[in-house]
Amino acid sequence: xxxxxxxxxxxxxxxxxxxxxxxxxxxxxxxxxxxxxxxxxxxxxxxxxxxxxxxxxxxxxxxxxxxxxxxxxxxxxxxxxxxxxxxxxxxxxxxxxxxxxxxxxxxxxxxxxxxxxxxxxxxxxxxxxxxxxxxxxxxxxxxxxxxxxxxxxxxxxxxxxxxxxxxxxxxxxxxxxxxxxxxxxxxxxxxxxxxxxxxxxxxxxxxxxxxxxxxxxxxxxxxxxxxxxxxxxxxxxxxxxxxxxxxxxxxxxxxxxxxxxxxxxxxxxxxxxxxxxxxxxxxxxxxxxxxxxxxxxxxxxxxxxxxxxxxxxxxxxxxxxxxxxxxxxxxxxxxxxxxxxxxx
Amino acid sequence: xxxxxxxxxxxxxxxxxxxxxxxxxxxxxxxxxxxxxxxxxxxxxxxxxxxxxxxxxxxxxxxxxxxxxxxxxxxxxxxxxxxxxxxxxxxxxxxxxxxxxxxxxxxxxxxxxxxxxxxxxxxxxxxxxxxxxxxxxxxxxxxxxxxxxxxxxxxxxxxxxxxxxxxxxxxxxxxxxxxxxxxxxxxxxxxxxxxxxxxxxxxxxxxxxxxxxxxxxxxxxxxxxxxxxxxxxxxxxxxxxxxxxxxxxxxxxxxxxxxxxxxxxxxxxxxxxxxxxxxxxxxxxxxxxxxxxxxxxxxxxxxxxxxxxxxxxxxxxxxxxxxx
Numbered sequence: 001x002x003x004x005x006x007x008x009x010x011x012x013x014x015x016x017x018x019x020x021x022x023x024x025x026x027x028x029x030x031x032x033x034x035x036x037x038x039x040x041x042x043x044x045x046x047x048x049x050x051x052x053x054x055x056x057x058x059x060x061x062x063x064x065x066x067x068x069x070x071x072x073x074x075x076x077x078x079x080x081x082x083x084x085x086x087x088x089x090x091x092x093x094x095x096x097x098x099x100x101x102x103x104x105x106x107x108x109x110x111x112x113x114x115x116x117x118x119x120x121x122x123x124x125x126x127x128x129x130x131x132x133x134x135x136x137x138x139x140x141x142x143x144x145x146x147x148x149x150x151x152x153x154x155x156x157x158x159x160x161x162x163x164x165x166x167x168x169x170x171x172x173x174x175x176x177x178x179x180x181x182x183x184x185x186x187x188x189x190x191x192x193x194x195x196x197x198x199x200x201x202x203x204x205x206x207x208x209x210x211x212x213x214x215x216x217x218x219x220x221x222x223x224x225x226x227x228x229x230x231x232x233x234x235x236x237x238x239x240x241x242x243x244x245x246x247x248x249x250x251x252x253x254x255x256x257x258x259x260x261x262x263x264x265x266x267x268x269x270x271x272x273x274x275x276x277x278x279x280x281x282x283x284x285x286x287x288x289x290x291x292x293x294x295x296x297x298x299x300x301x302x303x304x305x306x307x308x309x310x311x312x313x314x315x316x317x318x319x320x321x322x323x324x325x326x327x328x329x330x331x332x333x334x335x336x337x338x339x340x341x342x343x344x
Numbered sequence: 345x346x347x348x349x350x351x352x353x354x355x356x357x358x359x360x361x362x363x364x365x366x367x368x369x370x371x372x373x374x375x376x377x378x379x380x381x382x383x384x385x386x387x388x389x390x391x392x393x394x395x396x397x398x399x400x401x402x403x404x405x406x407x408x409x410x411x412x413x414x415x416x417x418x419x420x421x422x423x424x425x426x427x428x429x430x431x432x433x434x435x436x437x438x439x440x441x442x443x444x445x446x447x448x449x450x451x452x453x454x455x456x457x458x459x460x461x462x463x464x465x466x467x468x469x470x471x472x473x474x475x476x477x478x479x480x481x482x483x484x485x486x487x488x489x490x491x492x493x494x495x496x497x498x499x500x501x502x503x504x505x506x507x508x509x510x511x512x513x514x515x516x517x518x519x520x521x522x523x524x525x526x527x528x529x530x531x532x533x534x535x536x537x538x539x540x541x542x543x544x545x546x547x548x549x550x551x552x553x554x555x556x557x558x559x560x561x562x563x564x565x566x567x568x569x570x571x572x573x574x575x576x577x578x579x580x581x582x583x584x585x586x587x588x589x590x591x592x593x594x595x596x597x598x599x600x601x602x603x604x605x606x607x608x609x610x611x612x613x614x615x616x617x618x619x620x621x622x623x624x625x626x627x628x629x630x631x632x633x634x635x636x637x638x639x640x641x642x643x644x645x646x647x648x649x650x651x652x653x654x655x656x657x658x659x660x661x662x663x664x665x666x667x668x
Contacts, residue, residue: 071528071529071530072528180616180617182616210385210386210555210617211555211557211596211600212385212595213612214612215610215612216612219612237529240558240601243601244601244608244610264606267603267606277530278529279603281529281530281532283533283558283562283563284558284562284602284603284604285557285558285561285562285600285602286561286562286585287562287564287581287584287585288582288585289604291562293533293537299498299500299531
């Protein structure tokens with residue numbers, strides 16, 4: 001099912017067969033109920049939902065960097081959290097190494113978390129201000145009964161050294177407030193890899209880092225992919241960063257993937273009108289280049305009242321009658337490139 | 345004579361732990377219909393510089409040196425009451441977060457009417473409302489929405505309203521401090537287009553403050569690159585892009601991804617920005633500079649005009665970087 005949807009070419013399909021897919025997500029949905037006022041509850045029985053993720057299907061091959069990109073509110077972060085089981089999906093399935101983990105609970109879930117980790121956007125909020133780095137970074141080792149005492153310390157020193165917090169003997173006793181933003185994000189990265197996971201969800205890991213330091217974090221992530229054979233689900237709103245780091249990119253709009261492909265194909269030949277507009281709006285660091293920004297009508301509608309048919313139709317310059325009636329599905333246009341749009 | 349002239353401006357924050365020179369010895373000028381970009385990372389002093397132009401540096405910040413002339417008026421000598429007529433009337437300031445800058449319990453129209461009547465007490469409410477409607481229309485907002493509250497607008501719309509409030513009194517200078525940082529790229533492009541067209545229609549000057557060098561390079565005529573309170577480079581954007589002279593600017597340009605290039609290799613600047621309570625001696629960038637020599641760690645480099653109004657604060661004017 002996944003292969004046909006994502007539209008792999010023969011070579012990649014073979015590679016995937018040999019390498020395998022580490023993550024498979026099928027028809028994933030997450031609806032958050034909307035709080036209503038008492039009066040509204042009396043007057044209507046129908047529940048309102050924010051359809052944050054609305055039927056999303058994709059697969060990530062081993063050692064791949066797969067990016068979910070889109071504007072704020074498109075459901076990329078929710079998807080990431082669903083995949084690592086921080087949120088319960090409303091429906092749909094998640095497979096990790098061909099095992100259905102959608103319903104994992106208790107001990108099984110705990111063991112699963114050794115293999116999948118998440119890095120958050122805000123390194124100021126994701127590190128406990130009262131824990132020094134040795135404690136914070138070594139904490140996962142204790143939770144999972146892997147190491148204690150001296151052994152733990154040795155592993156922490158080792159991993160701090162790996163993320164470039166050197167000399168580690170000095171950093172191990174520092175508290176988060178003594179670190180800069182970039183150093184904190186390195187510490188968060190250290191904590192996420194200390195268990196030697198197979199898969200990491202990185203949710204906007206460089207958005208809050210100063211430009212001059214971003215590349216070091218990205219390079220560390222790319223290095224760990226090689227060294228530890230890691231697979232990443234990278235979540236970002238910044239398509240320039242996505243282009244730099246990813247192998248494959250999925251563009252989300254209002255809870256749905258509307259286009260998916262290898263980064264080369266997606267950037268060379270964007271198919272969906274939304275992708276085209278999105279790419280045209282990205283600033284290019286070149287004063288001579290005068291861009292032509294594709295104008296879109298209106299703004300992103302609310303995820304409570306999703307438009308009928310294609311959810312992009314109210315803003316689409318090419319809309320046809322069928323776009324209003326029926327929702328387009330992702331179809332393969334060329335090898336490793338699929339789009340959900342009736343233009344194709 | 346230029347519209348805005350800033351001469352050797354220095355701003356200090358006097359904190360309990362010591363003195364922080366957030367902006368040091370900065371001079372530049374700006375003409376009508378020009379856009380100046382202030383680029384720099386967090387803590388480089390770009391916002392402090394923007395705020396000090398309208399004498400709004402938050403306490404404990406003090407302007408300790410320098411002069412600022414707006415439209416031939418030396419505002420350093422103006423008393424606070426007179427400054428109120430400069431802010432809003434001559435200079436508009438657009439802040440980063442449109443949600444916290446608008447009063448949530450006040451209708452949009454009332455924001456405008458209050459502003460207009462404060463600056464022009466003789467204007468009747470009816471006239472003010474008519475003017476508001478015209479402004480809203482020029483921003484791409486339906487005039488019927490004049491009675492809506494801020495929460496009924498999206499982030500992009502709110503930022504349009506903020507810009508509208510800024511230009512309502514027809515100022516000659518707009519300072520936009522990270523006006524699109526909280527917005528998505530499509531909305532961002534629209535807001536920047538709007539600022540540009542307003543600048544041309546009303547013949548204003550625009551100062552754009554952003555951490556995003558892509559935006560600055562794309563939208564500005566001249567650029568000031570700030571590092572740790574210093575102006576490290578000042579040039580036209582075309583010149584800065586083609587021929588960056590300061591090692592910091594060079595490093596920054598090499599660390600931003602460009603969507604139009606394939607197979608780009610990004611590099612990072614080693615180390616991190618200095619603690620401003622205790623900045624390094626000599627050049628503030630030397631601990632992170634690949635080409636630093638002994639002299640850089642002892643003496644503070646002067647700002648040199650390397651060619652045709654391209655200023656660099658580096659002993660080697662970027663030559664060290666080119667050779668090494």
